[in-house]
Amino acid sequence: MMQRKRTGDLRLIQELNRSIILDTIRKNGPISRSEIAKIIFVSPTTVTSAVAELINEGLVYEDGVGNSNGGRKPVLLRFNPSAHSIIGVSITNSYIKIADMNLEGKIIRKEVHPTNQYQGYDIIQLILDKVELFLSNKLDIVNCQGISIITPGIVDAEKGVITYNSKLNLYDIPLKQLMEEKTNLPTFVDNDANAYVLAENYFGLFSKFNDLIYITIGDGVGSGLMVNGSIYRGYRGSSGEIGHTSVVPGGIRCECGNKGCLENYVNWPAIYSKIVSAIMTKGRDTNIKDMVSNDLNKIKPNIFVQAVNKGDELALEILEDVVHNLAIAITNTMHFFNPEVIILSGDIIQDNPLFLKSLNEQVTQKVITVLKKEVNIHSTSLGSEFQLLGAAAVLLHWKFKFQIN
Ligand SMILES: [Zn+2]
Structure with a gap:
């Protein structure tokens, strides 16, 4: 023995x-x-x-x-990054992206499939089928290092199980096992925000930092924490649930059962409903109406950001509100973790310098004196393919054990 x-x-x-x-x-x-x-x-x-x-x-x-x-x-x-390949898969509420990439995250072939509002095992079946089909068109399968899947929600990365994703109705799904049975390729599964922290470190501009926090704002709000050069996952892999930190006591009821969670004040559905209610019930005048020719269904995050950049009064008011609530959550996080840098991503942050400026100012006002000079909030450096780069980084992290920095 x-x-x-x-x-x-x-x-x-x-x-x-x-x-x-x-x-x-x-x-x-x-x-x-x-x-x-x-x-x-x-x-x-x-x-x-x-x-x-x-x-x-x-x-x-x-x-x-x-x-x-x-x-x-x-x-x-x-x-030689091109001798081997990675199949990256990114799951969001609205679409699944699948890509064939080299070991530097360079995309060779990519497909995007709508989720058609599938949930539960239907969405899992869709992912398995689409990946299988994608692989059937891949010639050099021998040099494929595996499949790397990222998703919002709580993931047991060690076991490759999606523990909890309320928006897609996924509970304890052994996705690694299911995908390996289907494809015979080693499969890795991780939370998306954890993947983005790794990707910022491997491919982005933030490789020299050891303590960073990545916050993603979309339909949900999540975060990935890198502490002393490692992903901080917590006991059950549920660390970084910044979207469910309380910012408004007794506020809006959240799907998690609590009230006043950050997510319901800063995610896109919250911003969208504020715009629509200001126009419909309060009769507010705004550029946004003209920008979508009065078709309120066409209001998308980029329209909101354009209105902010044009100095539209309603857009600026809503932005102020978003920044206020986000600043509370970020201030708490800074006091807990003392990160060197906080990185934000999401459609409402893209091309929105005023957002970052205002957020940096508000957080600086709120933090304790010793941290006032340390407030360092930036937007992501990964570009538009951040999801697939995140997936690539997860495989490099688990399979090649590439070191941070
Ligand atoms: Zn909540």
Whole structure:
């Protein structure tokens, strides 16, 4: 028994070394074997045997020679992101995105399917079928590292189970197991906001931060917490439920059963109903009406943002209200976690500099003195494909164990 355990430990150490070596080449390439050994404090023999494996698998290739300090010129190594692929899947309330990507999150092929308001097992069946169909058109399945699925709600990432997603009516769905049975590919499942924190770190502008909070505002409001370079998941994976923090005592009843949750004051349905009720019941005059030619169904987040940028009075009032409630929740979060940076994403934040300016100001007013200079709220740096980049980051995190920073 003892002997077997030791062998197991040794294999584990070899795998960990391999991951660290691959990650070092990814970040520092072109780089020589001896430089790698110096950077990560392992023996040159360990580097040489791990690199041989990585070259064999196509993950690393030799590319030219470096300068020598006398002896033979060292051969340089580079990461090869295109030798392997990732199938990324992003689930939202309204659509499913599926993409074939390389190991740098570059999209090779993409499909978007409406969810048709499916819920429960119907939506799961739809996802399984669409992914299977997508894979049937993929030629190089041998080099596919797996499927990475991200979704709002509470996810047990270790087991690949969607524990709770009230909007899609999903409870304890073993999605990893179902997808692996269907496709025979290793599958990873994680919460979307956790995925976006990882993606900001791997692909975005925030790679040098160790403590950051990512808040996503859409139909729901969620957040991902990176604490000391790791995703903070909490005991049952439900950390970061910032949408259900109380901001208005005795306020609007929330689907969670509580009253006055942040989500119901800052999500798009809340903003939309405020605009419509101001126009319909209060007879408010606003540019928004003209922008949609009086068809209120056409009011979308980008229309609201355009109205804000034009200085429309109603849009600015509603924005002020959203910022006020969000500032309360962010102030509480800052006092708990003391992040270096807070990153926001969502349609109402996109191209909305006034939102960020006003939010930064209000949070600065509210936080304790020692944090006043530390308020650092930005919009996401991931661009329009943030969901698929999030999915890619989850696979890189679990399978390749790429390190943060
Ligand atoms: Zn709630």
